[in-house]
Amino acid sequence: MFADRRGRVVDLVVGDAHTVAMMDHDIRRGTRRLAGVRCIHTHPGDSPYLSDVDLSALRQLHLDCMAVIAAADPHCGSAAYLSPGSDHAIESIGPLSYEKLCAFPWQEMVRRYEKRISSVDTTATGAEQERAFLIGLEDSVAGEERPLEELAQLAEAAGAVVVGQMTQRLERPDRATYLGSGKIRELTLALQVTRADLLIVDEELLPAQQRRLENLTGIRVVDRTALILDIFAGRARTREGKLQVELAQLHYLLPRLTGQGQALSRLGGGIGTRGPGETKLETDRRHLRRRMRDLEGELNHVRHHRERLRHSRQRLDLPLISMVGYTNAGKSTLSNLLVSRFAPFGGTSPAGEDKLFATLDPTTRRIRLLAERDVLLSDTVGFIRKLPHSLVRAFRATLEEIVAADLLLHIVDASHPAAVEQMRTVEAVLAEIGAGEKPILTVLNKIDRLQPGGIDALLRPPDPWVALSAYTGEGVDGLLEKIARLLPDDRVTIDVLIPYDEGKQIHHLYQIGVVRELTHEVEGVRVRADVPKAYVASLPGRQMTVPEKY
Ligand SMILES: Nc1nc2c(ncn2[C@@H]2O[C@H](COP(=O)(O)OP(=O)(O)OP(=O)(O)O)[C@@H](O)[C@H]2O)c(=O)[nH]1
Ligand SMILES: [Mg+2]
Numbered sequence: 001m002f003a004d005r006r007g008r009v010v011d012l013v014v015g016d017a018h019t020v021a022m023m024d025h026d027i028r029r030g031t032r033r034l035a036g037v038r039c040i041h042t043h044p045g046d047s048p049y050l051s052d053v054d055l056s057a058l059r060q061l062h063l064d065c066m067a068v069i070a071a072a073d074p075h076c077g078s079a080a081y082l083s084p085g086s087d088h089a090i091e092s093i094g095p096l097s098y099e100k101l102c103a104f105p106w107q108e109m110v111r112r113y114e115k116r117i118s119s120v121d122t123t124a125t126g127a128e129q130e131r132a133f134l135i136g137l138e139d140s141v142a143g144e145e146r147p148l149e150e151l152a153q154l155a156e157a158a159g160a161v162v163v164g165q166m167t168q169r170l171e172r173p174d175r176a177t178y179l180g181s182g183k184i185r186e187l188t189l190a191l192q193v194t195r196a197d198l199l200i201v202d203e204e205l206l207p208a209q210q211r212r213l214e215n216l217t218g219i220r221v222v223d224r225t226a227l228i229l230d231i232f233a234g235r236a237r238t239r240e241g242k243l244q245v246e247l248a249q250l251h252y253l254l255p256r257l258t259g260q261g262q263a264l265s266r267l268g269g270g271i272g273t274r275g276p277g278e279t280k281l282e283t284d285r286r287h288l289r290r291r292m293r294d295l296e297g298e299l300n301h302v303r304h305h306r307e308r309l310r311h312s313r314q315r316l317d318l319p320l321i322s323m324v325g326y327t328n329a330g331k332s333t334l335s336n337l338l339v340s341r342f343a344p345f346g347g348t349s350p351a352g353e354d355k356l357f358a359t360l361d362p363t364t365r366r367i368r369l370l371a372e373r374d375v376l377l378s379d380t381v382g383f384i385r386k387l388p389h390s391l392v393r394a395f396r397a398t399l400e401e402i403v404a405a406d407l408l409l410h411i412v413d414a415s416h417p418a419a420v421e422q423m424r425t426v427e428a429v430l431a432e433i434g435a436g437e438k439p440i441l442t443v444l445n446k447i448d449r450l451q452p453g454g455i456d457a458l459l460r461p462p463d464p465w466v467a468l469s470a471y472t473g474e475g476v477d478g479l480l481e482k483i484a485r486l487l488p489d490d491r492v493t494i495d496v497l498i499p500y501d502e503g504k505q506i507h508h509l510y511q512i513g514v515v516r517e518l519t520h521e522v523e524g525v526r527v528r529a530d531v532p533k534a535y536v537a538s539l540p541g542r543q544m545t546v547p548e549k550y
Helices: 052-061 098-103 106-119 149-157 181-194 207-217 224-235 239-256 260-265 285-316 331-342 389-394 396-403 419-432 476-486 500-512 533-538
Strands: 002-004 009-011 037-041 065-070 076-082 090-097 130-137 160-168 198-201 220-223 320-325 363-368 374-379 407-413 440-445 465-467 491-499 514-520 524-532
Touching (some): 149 224, 181 207, 198 224, 220 224, 224 389, 239 285, 285 396, 331 374, 407 419, 500 514, 500 524
Parallel strands (some): 198 220
């Protein structure tokens, strides 16, 4: 039964054990006020306790109050309301006798809630956003308190609003329906109550599981892999990035095509449908395969191009440092800080952002360490737990940057509750792409967020490591010192006379080394500079003296 604030009954709804339609007309919508309606109901089996479904309906419909009563003896019930004190919290009382329930100052709670909320600037959930409901298994992350938190962040990064979630403790997913059948009944009810239009599953599903879940729930089902691919598709900016994402999406799609009808029914916009684009319209497998071959061909081009770039960089003989790490660990923020402080010619770097997979395309910048040594620093795509295999494969060209580095900086968000697990994930991906044996300097970031007393003993990073905050800059000098120590210094100081008609050489010296002194003489320009040893060997027989350091 739904009643308004004057106690008038505005609607009555009857359901069975699995479904109940919620009243949906005449409910005031908006985030700044409550609905002005309370719901009082009974449960099959007469339980006087509120269920999860009750609580999410309260939250979703912004009801003044959600109450359940037991009709049998003893007459009692429970009720819950949105907390006037804090966002997203629910307060509940009971089971209590009817008298005590009625004596509770409900109207006062409603008044206080609306007073607070009207002073807070809440962003209303846009009508065009998809309403996602998340499901996962509880032991999927051993011991984590909120197992679906990362999935929720991913869903938001893809543009959905999360309206509810449900987990089940299972050893392994049900082969047919992912969750157990009892849980699925509970799920369909919760989906109705929250009016979800998208179900997101925290794991890669078998094609048959996905179809069955769609049939059972009646809404679109997207798995973790499709969700990540979708975010990548939305973020890719460069041609290379777009090619790689499309290839990964097609790899994912191919085994999931059961025929034209199925492919077409997936169209219609939204998460998991963004992506390979028009090609999907005419998908038949043959067509898909041809497109994949084309993409692979184009990516090979890209790869060769990158290789050439790498060679020309190697001619500069600057050591390459690649930053790797879990998504959102702070790679871009640190890169930004280093570039703004230490770029020899000034420079900018893309800003870090508090969203997953903010960076997709690698960017490489030059920075100058202590003792005036220049290195190249490259910021790359972040890793994540259960990184789709198709992505790792498709992003080979990007990941090769990592493999080619002289030193890896592994950035870890030391303030994250799952920091240890994230570290392991990154190490596993590095091994998978063939970078497991590279020299690695572990950087525990975000120490400004840690309680005094510090770094979680469990973190125990492998040596060598440093701790810093890319935010405040604390510890960054220590990082530079460590880097300098880890990169073998193979530079020498040269003294060379460059004829006036070979001005280009001087420019080249600036590129590859640090010029200490320039004097104009009769035959040319005398330059004293620190340069890589390899450069000396490649010099044409020109009058040159190399000070004793060589
Ligand atoms: N408090 C604090 N926040 C930080 C620090 N470093 C980064 N952040 C924040 O963490 C968030 C993620 O930073 P990014 O630099 O975008 O992380 P990323 O590793 O590049 O992430 P992806 O590109 O998504 O892989 C941003 O909101 C940063 O402001 C730090 O030292 N302290
Ligand atoms: Mg980044």
